[in-house]
Amino acid sequence: MTSSTDETNHKQKYIQSYGVEGIEDLEDYTENGLHPVNILDILDGRFEVCHKLGSGGIATVWLCYEASEKRWRAIKVNAASHSSMDSPELRISRALKNQAVGSEDLERHHIVMAEETSTFWIEGPNGKHLCSVLPVLGPSLSQWREMAVGFGAVRIQKVCYELTEGLHFLHEHGICHGDFRPQNILMRLADGGLDHLDPDELFELISLHNRHEVRTLDGSHSPNAPKWVIEPLNWYELKDLVLDNVAIVDLGEAFELDSPPRSLGIPRPYASPEVMYGGAPLGKESDVWSLAITLMEVRTGEQIDGFESPLDRMENIAGPIPPPYRSIAAEKLYRNLLRDFDASSQEDMPKPHPPSEKLLQSTGALTELFWKEYQAEGELDYSSPEIPTGIEDYLGEEFWETVPITNGDSVGENEPTTMLRPYRIPKDELTMLTDLLRGMLMYKPHDRTSTSSVLGHSWFTMGLGDEKLNIEEPEKQLFDIKREAQSRTTTEEIVSQVNSQKPSKKISKSEIGSREIAPEADTSELKTNTPGIVPSPRPRGQKRFILSVSQILSWLSTCLPILLSIIILWKLRHGPESTTIEKLEVVNIFITPNRPPVADAN
Structure with missing residues (x-):
């Protein structure tokens, strides 16, 4: 999300935090910026703030308990600068209602968005803030991928199909998401979510949040900022509630097809060439590019990193960048090198030159040739042919996945229940997945595969043969381990197993008494992971005997x-x-x- 502050004009006001992850930029707590929210605040006279769910430059999202209804809600508090009843999300909500799209339609197509009837306003030191009341959803798609046990494609394909189906539904109704990426896709929770817990019971299940005290550079507190900023809720501790079903959220960059914006705030790793460099109008094809990167990351379990620049990443998966983007991309490369040169001692590096006409007319990878020209003294040969896309090479690499220990291995005291195992995508699947992604990652927008064609691609329906066992068997193995642990595991074994899973969080024997071992249950709906200390969802009022x-x-x-x-x-x-x-x-x-x-x- 784009920051609400002017990065070029403001001076640093707050002492920056270190060691506290996933928090908002403190400099966004300024006039017309984020609203300062503290734990145990009461919003709109009914929502008690109990934890943070997420944050960005234009909003923070809080886990709140509505005591009068005995239910949990996610409250999104927008920055004052992004608080308007004509905000993109509310505007899109009205556009869909005008097309007779109801909440059931959105639910069925994996979309969750704010509605005008579920909003309220609060005023604070930084201005007036629009707040949206939303259902509580689970971790992001990226976090789910880190928690998922197993290395097969079946669960991955199901999730990827759902998120493609949701995006296709938006496109069919003339809507572009504009910021489609794993961070804006959340996983749903089992029926009832957290509503079977009151705040005290929730705090018994989760660890204390890491926090940072917010102080200005002179050491004082500011009325514009909260006293503390905290890390978001750790969903790993509630993973037994997380389902393999997606919810597409955050339509803050969304727009209608007939009125595209001039730019979007989507992060560069997921941005299409026309979003990054211009040269073509923005539309649903821009979403398709972002979808391709998302599918790739979900299947491999890794972000596409390890490249020197976003352009380097783009050329490695989609081939050398062509006109009309090439000249703009080359100019940006030149400016970045010139900036680095001006900031250096200027003794260890040559001064960069503007991109030559020969370089711009070549068909080779721009990043590679530009760097060679930058370092070389003499003439270079630009006649190298266009290199093929590197998608297949990237997907063919070895990845590492967390999988449960098999039944044949011992699972005893002080031994972990999961392990890291190397994995390669099977060749048959690799061929199909490469074919799918290559069609989505074309430089010319109108050459890209549409979402309807993506849904019909053979990768989603391919017969995986033994590969199905790779995803079903780990769940069965893990359930067997969990069932055995419930019948014979001592307090010491539970402590050692949990501590081995999460070295950063140690629990003591005294804490075990507050944790309820999940009973044997139907695992078709709930994720089964390590022998857990998190209770399975239970109907309200059902008596617990622990x-x-x-x-x-x-x-x-x-x-x-x-x-x-x-x-x-x-x-x-x-x-x-x-x-x-x-x-x-x-x-x-x-x-x-x-x-x-x-x-x-x-």
Whole structure:
């Protein structure tokens, strides 16, 4: 998302954070920027802020509990500069309603968006902010891919088909998403989501959030910023609630086909050539390019990185960049090199020259030839033929996936239940997937495969043969391990297994009492991962037969003083010397669980 602040004019105001991941840019807490939200704030008099779900330059999204309805909601708080009833998302919502598209249609086609009837306004030190009430969804597609166990294509194909189906639905109704990427695709939660938990129960299941105290450069607090910024909710701790179903969100860059914008704020790794360099109008074909990059990342489980620049990445997967983009791309390369030269000592590098006409008319990879020309003294040969696309080479590389330990391996105390395993996409699938992506990554927009053709491609319906076992078998193996663990696993084994899975978060034996082992259940709807400490969803009001933390601590607060009295009396009666006790007073010890500590408002 594009920052709401003017990057060229503002000066740094806040001390930047280190070691706290996934937080918003602190400099966006300024006049006309983000609204300062603190944990336990009450929004609109009914939504208690309990955790953060996400953030960007134009909005923050909060996990809130609506006590009167006993349900959880995601509240999106827009920056003041992006708060308008004519915002792109609300405008698209009205356009779809004018086409008789209802909420059920959106739900069926994997789309979740703000509606005008589910908004409210709040005022703060940075201005007036439009807030949207949304259902609580799970982790992003990228996070789901990191949590997914198994290396086969079946689950991946299902998810990829759903996100393609959703994008196709938008295109069929004259809408372009404009910012289609894994971060804007969320996974749905099992029926009821978090609604079977109240805030105290939720805090028993998740770790304390990492946070950073927001201070200005002079060390003071600013009324424009919250006292703390926190990391988003760690969905790994609630992974048993996450389904293999997608929800396309964040239509903040969306537009109607008959009124395309001049530019989009989509990050460069997912931006099509016409978005990055111009030369062609923006339209649904721009979404198709972004979809291709998304499909590639979901299938491999890795972001397309390791390249020197976005152009280098583009040429490696789609071939040398042609006109009309070539001259603009070359000019940007030249400016970047000139900027680096001006910022350096100018002794270790030659001064770059503007791209030559010969370079612009060549058909070779621009990044490679430009770099050679930049470093070379004499004339270069630009007659090299156009290199083929590198999609197949990239997809043919070896990847690493997290998979469960097989039944043949031992799973005992202090041993992990998952392992890293090298994996290559099978050759038959590689051929089909390459064919699909190559058609979507054409430089000329009108040459790209449409979403309807993508849905009909053989990659989604190919017979995978033994490959199906690679995705079904890990789930069965993991369920068997989980079932055995429930019948024979001791407290020490649970501690060691969880700690081996998440080295950064250690739990103690005392915490196990607050965790409910998921009972045997139908795993066709829920993801089954490592032997978990997260409860399976249960209907509201269903009785649990496992003691909670509050029950255990209440029992201890009553019995502990009595037990101490007995020990002291026994010790004095049977000690080496006779002692008379004239008066013994035992003070009750009260131990109660609290929510995560929250700094005071001051």
